[in-house]
Amino acid sequence: MTPLAHYLILSGILFSIGLAGVLIRKNIIVVFMCLEMMLSAANISLVAFSRAQGTEGVPVYDPQVLSLFVVAVAAAEVAIGLALIVAMFRARKSVESTAITTLKD
């Protein structure tokens, strides 16, 4: 049977790929996709802990409830974030993160 550590390592790797995408990419839509991947990687870790803490084959359901909350918050966040991206495209005619320089100049 697959040990708990492998699930946690998979979750960590997916999270770091998302982190790398957030740091590297300039296109804000892709940065936002990478953020979503980071959230879903955290879900794997939560469900793995829920399974590992269980006794007699029944998992502990508190982490799974938290994971469900994460999914709902991610959905709300995507709605707001994409509206912000559309508003930014209207104002700047670009979706590159290098176009937002009002506070820098």
Place this chain on the structure above:
Amino acid sequence: MEAAISSILFYLFATVAVLSAFGVVASRNPVNSAMCMAVSFASTAAILFCMGAQFLGIVQIIVYAGAILVLFLFVVMMLDVKSEERNLSNLPRAIIGVVIAGVFAGMVTKAALLLPDATAGKCPVKALCCTDYDATPDTTVAEGELSGGALPELAQDNADVKSLGETLFSQYNIPFVILSFALLAGTVGAVALGRKIRKD
């Protein structure tokens, strides 16, 4: 045998998830990124199924691969985003990002391996194990099917959803209500941000 198959499936889906996550970061066209993200979310859902969290796996497919991905594709289509060209000025930024992410992945791996009992390979989920699971076909089920004799077994199959719902609506009822307000605020905020601003 069943344990071996579930291990093989886990490593298969983990490889697919990691490779398609690389695809999201590496591909220049945002539409390709979105398609790679769909594959990544589907294999994440398969891994959740392997862990016995059927309801969360279905939610992952419906919410992430269904709703969120379609929203992304709509925005990419609406904004007519050009693909990013790759030039040398991006190189320092890419190196810094890869180093930070690599250090983070190393830390998580080390911490996961240091957890007590993390590498023991316990088998806590009964439905996925070969033990105490009655594999012999029950002949009385076929006879009792017409009179609804198979119903208790169905209830046993839905044990995951049932227990999750009981926890959600008893212990976490107030956070659940607050969460619905967050979703309402998200909807109202999206409409308010997406409206055309009048200059008068």
